[in-house]
Amino acid sequence: MEKLVLLIPFLPIMIAIMIGFLHKKEHMPKVAIIFSSMVALLALFGTYYVMSTDKAIDGLGGYLIYNELSAILVPYVAILGLVIRKYSTKYMWDEPGYKRFFILLNFIFSAIYLLVMSNNLIILTIAWQLMSIGLYLLITFNVESKSAIKNGGWTMLVHKLADLLFIIAVILTYKTFGSFDLSILSQKWLALYQSGGSDNAMIYLIGFLFLFAAMMKSAIMPFHLWLPYTSEAPTPVSALMHAGVVNVGGILLNKMAFLLLLTPAVLNVAFVMGLITAISASILMLAVSDIKRSLGYSTVGQMGYMIMEVGLGAFSLAIYHLMVHGIFKASLFLESGSLIHHARKEPSVPKRLSYEIFWEEKPQYNSINMFRIIAFFAIFPVIVFISVKFLLGEDFFHFNVATLIVAFAWLTGTQLFLSFFEVSKANSPKVIFTLISSFIVVLFTYEFVGLALEHFLYGKNGELFYEVATLHISGTMTIIMIMSIMIVGWYFTYRQHFVGVPLGEHKPNKFRWRIYKMLAKEGYISDLYVKYFKIF
């Protein structure tokens, strides 16, 4: 009975075929939603089975597995898929190619399920590439848009490069370890680590190839440009891209976690690249003028944090992070569509919950001191969190750098939120309450759920990853580095969005203006591509 769960990757294909034969437009979303609900239920059953029996479900010749990682991610993807399909029902109604959209959507979900559930490097390679082609066809869904096709081409180029590195890594893995089976390989890697590791340069090469393939598909700098520039895709596709597709790097690295035990240098590079991405993207997010691109850079920044977490050995935190970020970003994208829809009907922005909390003008507006805001939004929540942890007991007060990263990831997310909603106009206690609550929720969820997740995913082996991550950044160093993101971010947020800041009539400082211009133009990298690389 439980083996039925292994059919999950094939069910969306069946749904796509069924939709292909339908003629009435209104039947298409119904079929998609009913059958994808069944997929979600099947996924939940699989998760229940894995959790209750503590056994993975494997079958189909050992090529697919529903293990702890699948038990977490498959229901997440299935429920996300259900929401996106439901949302697309009305949102895509007037678009030409309604049937094509639902077919492609099911196709890409099939690839994602296959990727998550694969237990064989060949199957993983197929899923890895299937996802790319599915993404390309969805990004270029609006076939008449020149820019969508051009940006789709660039996206594919980066993804194709990732595919190549991945294929070479798979071939080298096979030639070095003699197997494609991930369960066997993981056991081999763990045994090799426990017997003192290996200095074989080939293992490092394989590790780097997998890391760079993951970085490319997760839009880590300098391979990030495809993500902010593909916002022209339909909103449900953007939601899927930011909440699902871009996470595959993190999923891949989790699948390869035991290999990375043997390659501390790869983890160190992951940390550094993640740090650079987190800092740069968080700054660019606030500097670019296009709101969709800003969201794109926000995702790039969050992916930077995710790779940083992997670099620190916090593999399970990366999973936790990608899921929480995915939910946050998908809801942001999906709400944006309905907000625009309502705004077109009414002259004023409709009174949605977010409007009532964040936009409504309050008469008791006072000018706000920037430092007081920083103190309130940044330092106070940290003090609350640490105090609570301390009160819970000294043993519990185990300093964890990964927790800090989650904290600062939350901060950059908050900056993005503030830059959209101009909170200071309201000066509302509700805003402060909501933001601080969200902080407490994020950190405490990580402390209690995230650590449980680590135990569930890796058991006692979870501690090994932290030992291997040899780039021991002290807590102080981490605070200093990530604080810089926060301060620069707050500075931009304050200058751009907080009212009551007198800009004056005099010309701005030339040097500062040039820096801002460079940031707003994303370091001129995209201009360079457009001017000198005319491939598509």
Place this chain on the structure above:
Amino acid sequence: MLIDFILLFLLAGVPYYLLLEKIPFIQKDKIFPIAALLVITGMFVSCIFEHKSSMPFIVIAFFASLFSLYKANETNNLHKLTYYILFFNAPLLIMLNTKESILYGASLIIALLGVYLMGRYYVKNYGSANYQSVTGMTLVSPYAGLILTVYFTALALYPPFPNALLFLNGILKSEINTLWYIVVVVIFFGNFLIAVRVMAKTVFGKPNDNVHYIDISPTERVLHLLIVSVLLLLSIIGLQEVIS
């Protein structure tokens, strides 16, 4: 040595299409069938006579392949494109082991046959196999758009189509050296770039108001369905091969 020379010519390692293009009584749309026939003959020859691929011949084929890549990038004609792509893949056909080379060659020829037939459809309905102005097929002639998407996705080396699986199978079972890396990278990206470029100009784009679009006929649909079925059959073989 002699067998290497013969295979270099038969497996499209020498761009003899340059000569064929100059001969007035050979039409452009006849070059692909001639080249495909020679490649198939080459496969038979390599099957019958045992041989080991020789480095200098792969290098010659590789330089010829780069030239074919250039030509493929320059053309807007589907008929010409078919044999340019075939010649572009020649170094791989020479480099791989016999069985893997035959399987990859077969999938390549079948996918290109599909493109060739689409070229004939262009000639019949739009006057020539030139695809430059016949854009936005997906919207106005969805069957033609879908079929072109399938063929070019296969040629761009994406699964679930056999070209990708048999390419992976071939490179997995061949010996890794510096030339292997160069050939694999160039073939992998070259196929992709050609296919994406053509897709952007045929499947995608704004439909041309000056063109009267006609979708493929039911008979042609059956023919293409057969080709796609063969491709999927090869995919199953490819999957079995690569996993074994």
